[in-house]
Amino acid sequence: MPVNIQVSSTPNENALKFTLDKPALESGHKTYPNAEAAAESPVATALFGIDGVVSVFLMADFITVTKRPDVGWDVIQPAAEGAIQKAYE
Template identity: 50%
Template structure:
């Protein structure tokens, strides 16, 4: 099995492309920011066994691994490539059957009423169609969590390569905030959840 790798804007994260589905088309990515959070994924658990791995993000067709600063990619990349290749070749389930990742859920759309619900629908639509595809190309994800109609603040969760990335604050503030404010006047600012 040939696995491509791509650098990401976050020097501590690398994107691994196994050439086959990881979670599958249309699946929402799953973030495992710690080894303890990886109980739902045998693949993520396996990757955390490599010294220096501090985060795993599973996307539709890619895996992003985040390492500690103390470890060089040169030293752990071969072990990660081998682990991913062996796992994917074995055809094992990436997410354990019946397991649910422990990520804080977004405020359900049903919690918003009237005009607030319309605003949230616009925000979610913009994030899904314009932001997430671009961020996924860099090995990360940005997920809507909550909108406070009273203050106009949108809370987003940064995942994968975006979490801890030196340029994530600029992406959040200059890119996403400006776009949301342009298309949705009710948005005043965007914050990381």
């Protein structure tokens, strides 16, 4: 069953919050500042595969993705939603 995702803005214009209808992480929280650090997380690894993503934060039922200021959300948001969907299939 596909995961339902709600996207909302954050106080940081370069970050979006993707809220899931299932746990993003079993417990605690994880911050991934780069692709190398994200190697343990399939969803974070997939998100770092999107050009312009600079950090990924997972906690409870949401994922926050932060991008470079020079890359638009029109490119990153659909790719991020697709990566999250695929990671939680």
